[in-house]
Amino acid sequence: MNKTENLYQILESNEKFVAQELYQDYQTDKFPDKRMVILTCMDTRLVDLLERAMGITQGHAKIIKSAGAQVHHPFGSVMHSILIAIHMLEADEVLVVGHHDCGMQSVGKEIFVEKMLQRGISEKTIHMMEHAGIDLHVWLKNFDNVYDSVRDSVSVIVNHPFLAEAKIPVHGLVIDPSTGKLELVVNGYEYSDR
Ligand SMILES: [Zn+2]
Numbered sequence: 226m227n228k229t230e231n232l233y234q235i236l237e238s239n240e241k242f243v244a245q246e247l248y249q250d251y252q253t254d255k256f257p258d259k260r261m262v263i264l265t266c267m268d269t270r271l272v273d274l275l276e277r278a279m280g281i282t283q284g285h286a287k288i289i290k291s292a293g294a295q296v297h298h299p300f301g302s303v304m305h306s307i308l309i310a311i312h313m314l315e316a317d318e319v320l321v322v323g324h325h326d327c328g329m330q331s332v333g334k335e336i337f338v339e340k341m342l343q344r345g346i347s348e349k350t351i352h353m354m355e356h357a358g359i360d361l362h363v364w365l366k367n368f369d370n371v372y373d374s375v376r377d378s379v380s381v382i383v384n385h386p387f388l389a390e391a392k393i394p395v396h397g398l399v400i401d402p403s404t405g406k407l408e409l410v411v412n413g414y415e416y417s418d419r
Contacts, residue, residue, distance in 0.1 A: 251283055253283060253284035256315045257284070257285060257287050257310075257315065257316055259286055260315055260316055260318060261286045261287070261317075261318040261319070261320060262287040262288075262306075262307055262310040262316040262320070263279075263288045263322060264289045264290075264291065264307065264319065264382075265290055265294050265400075266294045266322075266323065266327055266328075266329075267290040267291065268324060268328065270324075270402035270403070274402070275322065275400060276288075278400065278405030279322075286316075287306075287316055289306045292329050293327055293329030293330075293366070293367075293368065294321055294324075296381040296382060297366055299385055304381070308385070308387055311391070311393060312387075317393055318393065318394050318396075319382055319393060319395040319396070320395075320396045320397075321379050321396070321411075322375075322398045322399070322400050322407075323375040323397075323398070323400070324399060324400045324401070324402045325401055327368075327371060329367050329374075330367065330371070332365050332367040333365070333367060334361040337365055338361070372399060372410050375397040375398070375410050375411070376397055376410060378397070379395050379396070379410075383416075393413075394413030395411070396409070396412060396414075397413075
């Protein structure tokens, strides 16, 4: 067992965390105190920065992370989580937070295929999936403009058949991953009942 490997380091940290009862600082329930759900990107720079820059902490919000803060499919897993947060877990507001310099801005089909080949995925498999109907250009859903991407995610959420009539405010924002500065792109209060 190599003690420097991430998994073993995590298990070791966890043992200490539990033994020292550090969890006592984190007692809350599954309902978001600020009744909101945030969809943001999985970018490493946003870990902790996003919450601190937005003035929120543990217990305040449901946080969903996907590459590029995108909603790929109206009945896919990201939308599923948003719908569960709203209808089952008392969230009644959504914030989509994209960011500048997002990795999804440079994920083209060619580079993605090249990286898969380097990892040992065979051309045969890639061709097979393309023949099966996976159009990588469409599936990757990379974007050039983060503002358009945020507006697109907001639009999918706000117009969702399981949400539209509930008139839930859905806001769009862009965060700077270096400074944490937020820009408001869509103010959901302007077209909701709130
Ligand atoms: Zn990103």
